[in-house]
Amino acid sequence: MRKIPTLFRRDPEDRKRVLPDANPECAWVLAGEGVATRKYDGTCVLLDEDGVWWARREVRPGRTRPPGYRPVMTDQNTGKTVGWEPIAQSSYATCHVEAVARSTSWTPGTYELIGPKINGNPERTGGHELVPHAAAERFDVPRDLDGLREWILAHPQYEGIVWHHPDGRRAKLKHRDFA
Secondary structure (H helix, E strand, C coil), rough: CCCCEEEEEEEECEEEEEHHHHHHHHHHHHHHCCEEEEEEEEEEEEEEECCCCCEEEECCCCCCCCCCCEEEECCCCCCCCEEEEHHHCCCCCHHHHHCCCCCCCCCCCEEEEECCCCCCCCCCCCCCCCHHHHCCCCEECCCCCCHHHHHHHCCCCCEEEEEEECCCCCCEEHHHHCC
């Protein structure tokens, strides 16, 4: 798991906003490559090949990493390290237990944990659920800044869009990037 880069460059004066310039890492999206999917507003979890569940965790610079933490990458802009911690010690452990109980056929991969106690429940679910990222709703969206701004602002029910390139690269754009 890598932190997904934002499609457009961030404004250095206001990091919450994007500029009309493409992030060079993500120019492939504007070239028409990749598939656009719904970005769910929850927290990322992973079921590994050994059947062990992990929670995504960011650790700020100078902070102690939790026991069993598996770092994946450090963001050069913020200094935050992104990685995985055992789900049982995550603050979302009880929500995860509820979500896992809804099925017995989990396959390895990443999921978005959503529900009443996750981020204020913007997905408006009645209970906690795991949404497989591989099965996310797909969209046919514009591939330019103005078109994407219009599309995203017209769909406030979605946190945003994640593009998936066949080679594994990803890019994102959030509703709040235009707020």
